[in-house]
Amino acid sequence: MEILNLEGTEDTPKIILDKGNGIFEISGRSLPEDSAEFYQPVLDWISAYANDTNPSTEFVFKLEYFNTASSKLILDVLSALEDIDGTTIMWYFHEDDEDMEEAGEEFSELVEIPFEFKTY
């Protein structure tokens, strides 16, 4: 399966989705002008991956900041992952960033996937 690899910019996150190496990660800042357009390749990749998944999928979110339009799309990504057995969300937040910790907790209440919280 093809690797999705997007370099981070000042308003878009770095994204690596690599089935072969078991790396699934969205990190950095997310405030694109058009969040739906930006996250479409991610949603497409996950729906292709759903047909042929690894036994377990550790999906990492290590976001420094995301805007509200991105939060809606992050929920869409999480909802897509909900259908993939063996998925765990690794939600990273900076140790003094309570808002990011709370954002992760809220997402965990909205989808039925186990979340693990980690600081960096």
Next chain:
Amino acid sequence: MKYIFDLHKTMLDNHLILVYEGEFTQEITKSVLAMAERNMDSSGEESTTKRKVFNVMVECLQNIVKHADDVKNNHSAIFMVGKQENEYIIVSGNPIQKDSVDDLTERLDHINSLDKDGLKNLYKDIIKNTEISDKGGAGLGFVDMARKSGNPLEYEFVEIDGTSSFFCLRSSIARG
């Protein structure tokens, strides 16, 4: 050229660290954010405060960008950041269609009537049940601004003409 000095003095008197007037785009948003961030970094602002200010600025600026075409032939808006001893003030003003005033008033009054948990529930309710609009908004901007700032959103509408009004919005964020 007295107006130059007057403007300079107004900015100092109101502790404004940044004023931008003109057209708003994503590129302008990024530049304004970078300037405000640099200012907060160089003054050694606490990281929690910095993040909250950044957060409120993004929602405020992207709101203006999204609604820049609402009023024909009037795309000019204003955005300001003030830094006082105890708080940051984020102020914006942009032209809107007069018929949006009631809807905005209702939404903002509702948000301002809610406490922390009420805002959290409203946020979760909206994120679960709404689709991204054709303008790219999730309808969460004001709720997020109220949550992150921890203060009510002050607003006022100033009539421009028969069909448009100027929407002034002010958020304040306590300094850590």
